Amino acid sequence: MALPKYATPLERVWHWTYLAICALIFFFLIAPIVVIIPLSFNADRFFTFTDAMLSLDPEGYSLRWYDSLMTFGMSQPDAPRGTSWLADMWANAKWVNAAKNSVIIGVCSTVLATVLGTLAALGLSRPEMPFRRLIMALLISPMIVPLIITATGLFFFYSSACVPQGSWAQALLSPVLSKSGCLANTYLGVILAHATLGIPFVIITVTATLVGFDQSLNRAAASLGANPRTTFFRVTMPLILPGVISGALFAFVTSFDEVVAVLFIAGPEQMTIPRQMWIGIREQLSPAILAVATLLVAFSIALLVTVELLRRRSERIRGVTPG
Amino acid sequence: MATPLDPHAAIATEATGLRDGALTTADGQPLGRALARASRRARRRAFLLVLPLLAFILITFILPIGQMLYRSVYNDGFSANMPAISAWFAEHPAGTDPDEGAFAALAADLQTSAEDKTIGVVGTRINYALPGTRSLFTSTGRKVRSGIEPPYQAALLDLDPKWGDPQLWAAMRDASSAYTDSFYLASVDAKRNVGGEIERAAPRQRVYVMLFLRTLWLSALVTGLTFLLGFPIAHLLATLPLRKSNLLMILVLLPFWTSLLVRTSAWMVLLQQQGVVNDILIWAGVIDNGGRLKMMYNQTGTIIAMTHILLPFMILPLYSVMRTINPSYVRAARSLGATSWTAFRRIYFPQTLPGLGAGALLVFILAVGYYITPALVGGASGQLISNMIAEHMTGTLNWSMAAALAAILLAGVLILYWVYDRLVGIDNLKLG
Numbered sequence: 001m002a003l004p005k006y007a008t009p010l011e012r013v014w015h016w017t018y019l020a021i022c023a024l025i026f027f028f029l030i031a032p033i034v035v036i037i038p039l040s041f042n043a044d045r046f047f048t049f050t051d052a053m054l055s056l057d058p059e060g061y062s063l064r065w066y067d068s069l070m071t072f073g074m075s076q077p078d079a080p081r082g083t084s085w086l087a088d089m090w091a092n093a094k095w096v097n098a099a100k101n102s103v104i105i106g107v108c109s110t111v112l113a114t115v116l117g118t119l120a121a122l123g124l125s126r127p128e129m130p131f132r133r134l135i136m137a138l139l140i141s142p143m144i145v146p147l148i149i150t151a152t153g154l155f156f157f158y159s160s161a162c163v164p165q166g167s168w169a170q171a172l173l174s175p176v177l178s179k180s181g182c183l184a185n186t187y188l189g190v191i192l193a194h195a196t197l198g199i200p201f202v203i204i205t206v207t208a209t210l211v212g213f214d215q216s217l218n219r220a221a222a223s224l225g226a227n228p229r230t231t232f233f234r235v236t237m238p239l240i241l242p243g244v245i246s247g248a249l250f251a252f253v254t255s256f257d258e259v260v261a262v263l264f265i266a267g268p269e270q271m272t273i274p275r276q277m278w279i280g281i282r283e284q285l286s287p288a289i290l291a292v293a294t295l296l297v298a299f300s301i302a303l304l305v306t307v308e309l310l311r312r313r314s315e316r317i318r319g320v321t322p323g
Numbered sequence: 324m325a326t327p328l329d330p331h332a333a334i335a336t337e338a339t340g341l342r343d344g345a346l347t348t349a350d351g352q353p354l355g356r357a358l359a360r361a362s363r364r365a366r367r368r369a370f371l372l373v374l375p376l377l378a379f380i381l382i383t384f385i386l387p388i389g390q391m392l393y394r395s396v397y398n399d400g401f402s403a404n405m406p407a408i409s410a411w412f413a414e415h416p417a418g419t420d421p422d423e424g425a426f427a428a429l430a431a432d433l434q435t436s437a438e439d440k441t442i443g444v445v446g447t448r449i450n451y452a453l454p455g456t457r458s459l460f461t462s463t464g465r466k467v468r469s470g471i472e473p474p475y476q477a478a479l480l481d482l483d484p485k486w487g488d489p490q491l492w493a494a495m496r497d498a499s500s501a502y503t504d505s506f507y508l509a510s511v512d513a514k515r516n517v518g519g520e521i522e523r524a525a526p527r528q529r530v531y532v533m534l535f536l537r538t539l540w541l542s543a544l545v546t547g548l549t550f551l552l553g554f555p556i557a558h559l560l561a562t563l564p565l566r567k568s569n570l571l572m573i574l575v576l577l578p579f580w581t582s583l584l585v586r587t588s589a590w591m592v593l594l595q596q597q598g599v600v601n602d603i604l605i606w607a608g609v610i611d612n613g614g615r616l617k618m619m620y621n622q623t624g625t626i627i628a629m630t631h632i633l634l635p636f637m638i639l640p641l642y643s644v645m646r647t648i649n650p651s652y653v654r655a656a657r658s659l660g661a662t663s664w665t666a667f668r669r670i671y672f673p674q675t676l677p678g679l680g681a682g683a684l685l686v687f688i689l690a691v692g693y694y695i696t697p698a699l700v701g702g703a704s705g706q707l708i709s710n711m712i713a714e715h716m717t718g719t720l721n722w723s724m725a726a727a728l729a730a731i732l733l734a735g736v737l738i739l740y741w742v743y744d745r746l747v748g749i750d751n752l753k754l755g
Contacts, residue, residue, distance in 0.1 A: 011663055014663075018555065018559075019559075021555055022555050022556055022559045025552050025555060025556050026556070026571070026574050028552065028631065029556075029574055029575060029578050029631070029634060029635075030574050030577065030578065032586060032589040032590055032593055032631065033577065033578060033581055033585070033586065033589060035589065035592070035593060035599060036585075036588075036589045036592060039592060039599075046597070047592040047595060047597065047598055047599070048597060048598060048599055048602050049599065049602070116375055116376040116379055117376060119372050119373070119375060119376065120372060120373045120375070120376035120377070122372050123368075123369045123370065123371070123372030123373035124369075124373060126365070126368075126369040126372075128362060128365040128366045128369050129366070129369040129370065129373070130366050130369070130370060133744075133749075135373060135377060136749055136750065137740070137744055137749055138377070138380065138385070139376060139377070139380055140749050141384070141740070142380070142384050144688055144736060144740045145388070145692070145733065145736060145737075146691065146692020146693075146694070146709060146732060146733075146736060147692065147694060148692060148694045148709040148712050148713060148729070149388065149391070149692065149712075149729045149732060149733050149736075150384070150387075150388070152391055152712060152716055152725055152726065152729050153384075153387035153388040153390060153391040153729075154383075154387050155716065156387065156390050156391055156394060156722070156726075157386065157387035157390055158387075160390070192383050193383065195379075195383075196379070196380065196383045196384050199376065199379075199380065207750070253580065256582075257582045257583055257584070259583075259584060259695060260694055260695065264716065264717075274582065274584050277584045277588070278584065278695075281584070281587075281588055281591065281699055282699070285588070285591060285592075289588050290588070290592065293582075293584075293585040293588055293589065296581070296582045296585050297581055297585060300577065300580040300581045300582065301577065301580075303580055304573070304576055304577060304580045307580075308576075
């Protein structure tokens with residue numbers, strides 16, 4: 001925004017003050033995230049820049065906290081680093097386990113949320129959809145209702161909704177339910193909860209993509225002899241795919257970052273990265289947490305870039321000028 | 324060839340389908356009926372697409388919350404295990420002094436309950452209303468298990484004089500019905516007294532109203548702060564050329580995409596007494612080493628961290644509205660002699676109100692239910708109502724109380740959600 005030629009001196013002063021204020025606010029937004037990155041390479045157990053770090057002395061920096069992420073929980077962390085050490089890490093290291101659980105739960109809940117959410121978004125975008133506003137409000141509500149309330153409700157539900165002991169249902173569902181036949185303390189329970197929390201994001205992004213969707217393309221496909229399934233996979237799907245993928249990424253991040261529901265409904269088996277972080281922060285904040293945080297920031301940057309590229313691609317194929 | 328029921332086919336045959344003067348489709352059906360059927364079918368198809376998700380949400384979300392609401396008014400911990408005394412309460416109105424019959428019923432119930440090992444549940448239920456009474460039930464239960472002789476009133480009072488306490492009898496009367504409003508009364512710092520009337524709780528036990536007010540106040544404050552910080556940023560982003568603003572937008576979107584726990588732990592590291600902010604202030608000479616500021620484990624920490632975390636939710640809706648504001652209105656105002664301040668106040672700002680309303684409501688709704696950040700950086704004075712719900716769920720195990728507090732919070736959030744839908748429309752919710 002350029003200053004107009006007729007600006008008074010006072011306006012010029014204000015303009016530069018305004019830009020300085022904006023710079024400060026941007027600093028406030030980004031500084032906390034940037035600061036933890038160098039601190040995670042701290043050679044000492046401190047959360048502040050040591051003199052060695054400030055003088056850029058290589059001695060002041062180390063990878064020890066990243067190393068501790070791998071060794072924490074291993075049965076023989078000091079063994080020589082070979083294949084057996086790697087196997088030990090893969091099986092026992094707590095952060096590695098948490099990462100595995102987070103990925104399993106994240107991927108499963110994302111698939112569930114994306115499939116159900118995309119179908120529903122297709123229905124909601126049809127002009128003839130009955131009770132559109134009410135249903136939309138209902139489907140978005142998991143995003144609005146405070147997590148603690150959802151978690152409380154799920155806690156009661158998961159510990160009360162159980163299949164009867166010894167029934168055929170228990171025999172059939174025993175791999176996914178707990179020993180008492182309930183959803184509490186199971187992977188399935190966490191996956192269902194996270195899918196519920198991710199669904200609003202899928203609905204919002206996919207309906208936003210469908211707003212610019214030209215319905216006459218579907219009619220054109222039908223008039224050329226395509227059945228509804230072919231029309232969906234060959235015409236609709238390629239056009240809304242960017243929206244679906246960015247909705248799926250939102251759902252994945254929601255699951256990957258979710259801790260409240262996990263704290264309430266998951267058992268010790270379902271240790272995820274946020275839960276491990278929560279425990280670490282509550283018990284003793286060590287720079288190892290900052291190492292995890294740095295890795296997660298790198299992960300968010302990758303996601304942000306992906307979503308941004310998808311958005312541009314979606315706008316291009318829909319013929320919408322970026323804006 | 325399209326199916327005969329297709330409305331387009333019906334329209335196509337309109338020209339040739341004029342039989343007997345009435346409009347019909349190719350196979351002779353009246354056009355109106357065929358169209359109605361086609362649109363019914365279209366509605367059904369649209370609904371069938373939504374149905375799987377609707378069923379999923381009803382089961383995994385609406386049903387659990389309904390169950391929680393039920394639990395906030397239903398607790399049979401006392402009534403199910405103490406049937407005789409519950410029947411006595413039902414027969415005698417509030418304010419009746421317990422007679423020998425009441426004590427006989429109580430003694431019989433205590434005996435069976437102790438034998439069934441449910442006396443702990445009973446004691447816990449009364450303990451919610453009168454802290455410290457659980458042990459009265461368990462110890463008396465242990466003693467009466469082997470048998471108790473009439474007169475029961477004297478015998479029970481002999482075992483423990485607390486059995487004559489009118490407060491205890493009021494609490495038992497309250498719990499004698501499985502359906503109760505006592506948890507809601509407790510949520511607003513009220514209770515039923517000996518005569519059955521509603522009165523305020525003892526001053527020491529008045530915590531919930533204060534917590535609700537603090538939650539509202541802190542949420543309003545955080546909303547205000549996000550507005551103050553978000554407005555200039557959104558304005559800058561909206562007026563810069565697209566190439567520059569897209570670059571700067573990354574600085575807004577990166578925090579938005581970063582894990583909540585990462586951002587909270589970053590603030591914990593920064594705000595510690597031995598942390599970076601204090602170090603910088605000392606280096607700059609603002610404070611000396613002895614006067615390190617305490618910015619964490621109190622309200623300050625909660626406010627700073629929540630403002631940072633919720634700021635993108637204010638900036639993004641404001642930005643998308645400001646992008647659509649035509650700059651020629653402000654130019655017209657200036658050319659008509661308005662100062663830049665007047666032009667901003669009278670012309671520009673009113674046009675940003677839809678974005679401001681959307682952002683403020685969203686931030687406020689999210690802030691009211693915040694749990695993680697206050698729990699980690701809030702200390703004692705920075706706790707919100709969500710933290711109290713979690714405390715009742717995992718600490719005191721008073722689940723009905725947690726459910727009642729959650730129900731009140733939920734009602735508040737749903738009202739705000741409704742307002743949001745009215746003013747902004749959920750369709751206009753945008754992400755990134």
